[in-house]
Amino acid sequence: MEPIQTSFKTPKSPPFQSQGARLWLRSNFFSSWFNTLITILLLYAIVTLGIFILEWAFVNAVWFGDSARSCPNSNGACWAFVTDRWRLFVYGLYPHELYWRVNIVYILASLTILSFLFSYGRTTKTFRLLMITIFPVAAYILLIGNYFGLKYVSPEDLGGLLLTLVIASISILGSIPLGLFLALGRMSKLTVISKLCMYFIEFWRGVPHIVIIVMFVALLPIFIPDGGKIDVVVRAFIAFIVFNSAYMAEVFRGGLQSIPRGQFEASRALGLSYWKMMGYIILPQAMRNSVPALVNTCISIFKETTIVMLIGFSDLLGIIQLSLESSDWVGPPHIFSSAYTFAALVYFIFTYGMSKYSERLENRSNVDL
Amino acid sequence: MRTLFSFWRKEGLRSLTYQWGVVAALVCVLIWVYDTATTNMARLGLKTGFDFLNDEAGFPISPALIQYTPQSTYFDAIVVTLLNTITLSVIAIFLATILGFFIAISKLSPNLLLRKFGNAYVEVFRNIPLLLQLFFWYFAALKMLPGKRSSINFFDVAFLNIEGFFFPLPVLKDEAQIIAYTLLTALLTSFAIWIWARNRQRNTGKPFPSLLLGVSLVILLPLIVAWVLNFPIKWDIPKFGKFNFNGGGSLEPEFTAMLFGLTLYNAAFIGEIIRAGILSVHKGQKEAAVSIGFTQMQTYSQVVVPQAMRFIIPPITNQYLNLAKSTALAGAIGYADFFWAMDGAIAPQTGQVMELQVVTLAGYLGISLFIAMLMAIYNRVTRIPGR
Numbered sequence: 001m002e003p004i005q006t007s008f009k010t011p012k013s014p015p016f017q018s019q020g021a022r023l024w025l026r027s028n029f030f031s032s033w034f035n036t037l038i039t040i041l042l043l044y045a046i047v048t049l050g051i052f053i054l055e056w057a058f059v060n061a062v063w064f065g066d067s068a069r070s071c072p073n074s075n076g077a078c079w080a081f082v083t084d085r086w087r088l089f090v091y092g093l094y095p096h097e098l099y100w101r102v103n104i105v106y107i108l109a110s111l112t113i114l115s116f117l118f119s120y121g122r123t124t125k126t127f128r129l130l131m132i133t134i135f136p137v138a139a140y141i142l143l144i145g146n147y148f149g150l151k152y153v154s155p156e157d158l159g160g161l162l163l164t165l166v167i168a169s170i171s172i173l174g175s176i177p178l179g180l181f182l183a184l185g186r187m188s189k190l191t192v193i194s195k196l197c198m199y200f201i202e203f204w205r206g207v208p209h210i211v212i213i214v215m216f217v218a219l220l221p222i223f224i225p226d227g228g229k230i231d232v233v234v235r236a237f238i239a240f241i242v243f244n245s246a247y248m249a250e251v252f253r254g255g256l257q258s259i260p261r262g263q264f265e266a267s268r269a270l271g272l273s274y275w276k277m278m279g280y281i282i283l284p285q286a287m288r289n290s291v292p293a294l295v296n297t298c299i300s301i302f303k304e305t306t307i308v309m310l311i312g313f314s315d316l317l318g319i320i321q322l323s324l325e326s327s328d329w330v331g332p333p334h335i336f337s338s339a340y341t342f343a344a345l346v347y348f349i350f351t352y353g354m355s356k357y358s359e360r361l362e363n364r365s366n367v368d369l
Numbered sequence: 370m371r372t373l374f375s376f377w378r379k380e381g382l383r384s385l386t387y388q389w390g391v392v393a394a395l396v397c398v399l400i401w402v403y404d405t406a407t408t409n410m411a412r413l414g415l416k417t418g419f420d421f422l423n424d425e426a427g428f429p430i431s432p433a434l435i436q437y438t439p440q441s442t443y444f445d446a447i448v449v450t451l452l453n454t455i456t457l458s459v460i461a462i463f464l465a466t467i468l469g470f471f472i473a474i475s476k477l478s479p480n481l482l483l484r485k486f487g488n489a490y491v492e493v494f495r496n497i498p499l500l501l502q503l504f505f506w507y508f509a510a511l512k513m514l515p516g517k518r519s520s521i522n523f524f525d526v527a528f529l530n531i532e533g534f535f536f537p538l539p540v541l542k543d544e545a546q547i548i549a550y551t552l553l554t555a556l557l558t559s560f561a562i563w564i565w566a567r568n569r570q571r572n573t574g575k576p577f578p579s580l581l582l583g584v585s586l587v588i589l590l591p592l593i594v595a596w597v598l599n600f601p602i603k604w605d606i607p608k609f610g611k612f613n614f615n616g617g618g619s620l621e622p623e624f625t626a627m628l629f630g631l632t633l634y635n636a637a638f639i640g641e642i643i644r645a646g647i648l649s650v651h652k653g654q655k656e657a658a659v660s661i662g663f664t665q666m667q668t669y670s671q672v673v674v675p676q677a678m679r680f681i682i683p684p685i686t687n688q689y690l691n692l693a694k695s696t697a698l699a700g701a702i703g704y705a706d707f708f709w710a711m712d713g714a715i716a717p718q719t720g721q722v723m724e725l726q727v728v729t730l731a732g733y734l735g736i737s738l739f740i741a742m743l744m745a746i747y748n749r750v751t752r753i754p755g756r
Binding site: 027028029031035038039042043046074189190191192193196203205206207208209210211214215218219221222223224225299303304305306307309310317321324333334336337340343344347348351352355 | 384387388389391392395402405406409410413415478479480481482483486492493495496497498499500501504505508509510512513690694695696697698700701708712722723726729730733734737738
């Protein structure tokens with residue numbers, strides 16, 4: 001009898017259920033009777049919902065038409081409303097012959113977004129800085145005109161998606177610097193300044209945005225000499241910048257608080273003044289840390305732009321609501337639901353894109369602003 | 370030069386100068402603003418003062434939780450609508466927290482399909498503007514309900530139609546007081562039992578099913594008493610009269626739409642907050658609890674949730690504040706909330722924009738402070754000692 005094993009035994013294959021697709025199915029869908037029940041119920045719900053959406057949005061939908069009468073059946077979407085009015089939704093009341101100016105702004109905006117989406121090697125930073133400085137100036141000149149022989153267009157003619165984007169970009173670009181100063185003030189060692197900044201921030205954060213906007217629109221003429229001459233649109237912009245700067249300040253405060261004390265002490269030890277310390281050492285790191293939260297704030301700013309319709313502006317939601325109540329399209333509720341679905345889709349594309357961007361930034365350890 | 374500016378090198382003096390400078394500048398700005406405001410208001414002939422609060426309001430408010438008629442004063446109107454705002458906020462906070470809890474659970478579930486479902490819910494409801502969602506519920510979804518004469522009938526006691534949801538209300542007879550007292554006694558007894566059981570478990574380690582006993586006490590005892598008293602509760606059932614439903618209670622579509630919108634929107638955020646809180650508890654804590662023989666239930670209720678709470682409270686407070694603030698959108702779909710009364714009803718009638726603005730700001734700041742204070746107290750009570 002040979003006591004010693006001279007060859008390796010062939011290993012047994014693992015139990016059937018612990019590998020491959022079967023394991024995946026079992027652990028993800030059928031791990032207990034309760035999970036199996038949930039899987040079956042959800043599958044049923046998803047299939048029913050999917051069929052309903054397919055039928056509603058495609059099979060029974062009406063794609064073209066010129067009034068509510070083109071969509072008589074309530075079991076299908078009324079895309080005719082969108083295809084009939086899309087110019088209004090995209091360009092607002094902007095003069096028809098000047099659409100090319102808006103188109104250039106849209107192209108510039110896409111380029112700016114593109115510059116932040118991808119990395120372009122060494123030129124990335126320059127490219128981004130260039131776009132973020134050129135875009136607001138160019139957009140202003142193109143949209144309002146009055147320079148370089150461009151015909152003047154009143155800010156009140158801006159509308160639809162264009163107005164939504166304009167409000168969002170102005171609020172974001174305006175509130176970032178103001179918010180940064182407020183955050184620095186709140187973190188300051190000077191008690192009076194930090195208390196003042198704190199009260200300022202907490203005040204705006206404690207009041208509904210619509211209240212603030214109404215307040216600025218109604219009361220600015222009283223508090224400022226010649227305030228009545230300030231355009232209503234501009235008053236709303238100021239309101240947006242002011243209250244959003246309070247939210248931005250909290251974002252940057254989070255970023256500043258994430259910097260270890262040693263960084264402050266080391267820069268002081270090197271003899272840097274307060275502004276040099278902030279500018280060269282602290283802020284570059286703090287900004288990087290606050291980018292994900294900043295993008296989240298941008299998402300809520302974008303969503304919040306809808307409230308301007310309550311003071312009579314025709315942003316995307318406002319102009320859709322106006323069109324729904326116009327004599328051509330006033331009709332049964334299924335036209336409303338189609339219109340809102342379209343609006344939701346547009347808003348969703350922007351906000352979901354931004355949230356995915358912020359997720360990508362969070363997952364990347366080294367972020368360049 | 371050196372002697373003239375050398376004081377500038379002292380940090381204390383320098384910071385004092387900065388701070389007094391800021392204060393002085395602020396005072397100057399405030400005086401200037403006050404001056405402009407008074408001259409402007411005199412020029413525009415605006416009335417000032419709060420005397421208008423005692424004038425007759427003249428507009429109806431529905432729903433009104435306390436006695437209110439169009440003959441009531443502006444002050445009454447403000448109180449009624451403020452109550453509406455608070456009711457809406459409290460109910461929506463309650464419902465959104467429950468729904469958010471279930472979303473958090475489904476996002477943490479081992480079932481892939483359920484996880485994806487939770488994910489989809491959060492992404493959809495979080496990324497669409499609240500105002501759009503409110504419009505959808507009010508102008509599209511609730512308007513699809515049938516008309517008054519073809520209401521959806523729930524067993525002849527509750528009715529749903531385009532004008533709202535009509536349901537029976539209990540009308541209490543005098544004997545019902547006894548039931549209320551029984552309920553109170555049951556609550557107090559179960560609380561006492563809970564304290565006794567907690568102390569005994571702390572001292573001897575012997576557990577006692579106080580929760581089970583308490584719940585059955587609170588449910589069964591009043592039921593038994595009601596049965597003995599032959600159920601002294603009458604139901605006021607809504608009946609379709611000539612034009613409308615009479616009797617019973619009703620939920621207006623405006624309120625329902627607000628509740629739907631606020632709950633579904635905020636539940637997405639609250640779900641994410643709770644999920645992040647539960648995930649923030651270290652895995653070792655759960656494993657340690659299981660290894661000393663805790664059941665799944667005990668692991669969660671005794672170990673995971675108390676620790677997760679510390680992460681959950683601050684962001685959830687923020688979300689509650691956001692919810693309370695966003696009730697100001699109610700006026701857009703015609704629900705009579707505080708801001709609707711101030712901006713939509715009283716301001717156009719009286720023209721006293723300035724005073725109304727002050728009241729509005731004070732009202733909302735008060736609500737915000739109140740919620741923040743409640744949550745701070747809750748945070749202090751549930752804090753893990755020594756941390």
